[in-house]
Amino acid sequence: MCFCPTVKDGATGQCEVPKDPRYPDCPSKVDWMRARWTSDPCYAFYGVDGSDCSFLIYLSEVEWFCPPLTWRNQTTTPTHKPFPKRQAAFRSDIGALLEQVGTGKESLSFMKRRMRRLAAQWASAARRLDDSLRSQWREQKRILVHVGFLTEESGDVFSPKVLKGGPLGEMVQWADILTALHVLGHNLKISVSLKELQGFLGVPPGRGSCPLTGPLPFDLIYTDYHGLQQMRQHMGLSLRKHKCHIRVIDTFGTEPAYNHEDYATLHGYRTNWGYWNLNCRQYMTMFQLRHPAGISGRRGDFSCVCDLPINSVSIASVEVLLFWKYTL
Numbered sequence: 001m002c003f004c005p006t007v008k009d010g011a012t013g014q015c016e017v018p019k020d021p022r023y024p025d026c027p028s029k030v031d032w033m034r035a036r037w038t039s040d041p042c043y044a045f046y047g048v049d050g051s052d053c054s055f056l057i058y059l060s061e062v063e064w065f066c067p068p069l070t071w072r073n074q075t076t077t078p079t080h081k082p083f084p085k086r087q088a089a090f091r092s093d094i095g096a097l098l099e100q101v102g103t104g105k106e107s108l109s110f111m112k113r114r115m116r117r118l119a120a121q122w123a124s125a126a127r128r129l130d131d132s133l134r135s136q137w138r139e140q141k142r143i144l145v146h147v148g149f150l151t152e153e154s155g156d157v158f159s160p161k162v163l164k165g166g167p168l169g170e171m172v173q174w175a176d177i178l179t180a181l182h183v184l185g186h187n188l189k190i191s192v193s194l195k196e197l198q199g200f201l202g203v204p205p206g207r208g209s210c211p212l213t214g215p216l217p218f219d220l221i222y223t224d225y226h227g228l229q230q231m232r233q234h235m236g237l238s239l240r241k242h243k244c245h246i247r248v249i250d251t252f253g254t255e256p257a258y259n260h261e262d263y264a265t266l267h268g269y270r271t272n273w274g275y276w277n278l279n280c281r282q283y284m285t286m287f288q289l290r291h292p293a294g295i296s297g298r299r300g301d302f303s304c305v306c307d308l309p310i311n312s313v314s315i316a317s318v319e320v321l322l323f324w325k326y327t328l
Contacts, residue, residue: 015053018067026066030055042206062213063237083217088140088185090130092123097182100190107150107159108192110168111175118179126183141219143181144200146191147174148227153194170224173251177222177284189218197227198234208234216242222284224249225273246282253285 017030033055037043046062048054059066098112149170150156158171181188191197202217204210212235223231223246231246232239250273258264258274265275 015051015056015069017052017056020067023065023067026059029059029063029065033059040206040209042204042208042210045204045206046210063211083142086140086187088138090126090185091183092126094119094122094179094182097178097188100188101178102190102192105150105156105159105192106162107156107171110162111171111178114172114175115179122179122183138185141186142189142217143186144189144191144218144221144223145174145178145181146197146200146221146223146227146231148224148230150192151194151197151226151230153230154226170249170251173249177249181222194230194234197230201231201235203234203238208232208236211236211238211241216245218245220247221245222247222249228276243276243278244282246278248276248278248283250283250285254283256280259283 017027020026030052033043033048034052037048037050037055043058046058048058056066056069057072060068061072094115098115101108101112101115103109148154149158162168162171178188178190189200191200200217201212202214203212216238221231221242225248228246228248235242254273256263257267258269258271259276259278259280261275261277263269264271
């Protein structure tokens, strides 16, 4: 309940922190905001100014820890229309993709050289797959491809070593995934920097403490472990909400025992790449994983933590795998 029902923006007046059993964390979250609201510029971006009213507005309208305020105009909350569905059409020309990949890194040049060298094979595979599918309707997906290991923030240790015998397997894998998604006819956005990632996702300015307020503008996000770390840093609570849209390019695979945080902690497994609690089918790897004793791959077991309907898996990820079959 607010003592000042005429307050419109929380800049003046005194607001009482509600004690609602449906929102038990509200008082503690307000206390946290009082002490740390200046720790991230994103709070000020959403109108937090240090007053309890602004804390309650933020915690009820941007996050969800406090009940809606009766004196706020709730009709101002924007309604988001669903994105229109479009048909995906096979592409034989990779020119637009090459422009999207960009320049400035030797690793990107290596990937583009591979794309050009195999362009005829991709076009032939597209024709064979189109014939096999008999031109059936396929939905065009909005896909973000964030190559985290090539960002400057991750160190980009690969680019300087491309011409010196450095590891090229990851770049081969990314080049093929990008080409497959493009030729399959999906709508791609490619990110190789944190600035691009933030812009594509629409995250508020700051250090990532605030969640996204709008819908995720992508059906799928292909990334790697570096990208996952960056997304967690800049998406805040939204990563947990949208994690089922993520596909992780994990070249050699991650055993379910390392993926499940509680299980890995209980058994003392230590790794920089685990604890993500994803559905095992979200990992795209070159090898079939074996499930260790005590962890099976059956639907519902804790090795598959994320609730991932099978049709959402088969939209584009399985398309890529099927497409690879036709390029061999």
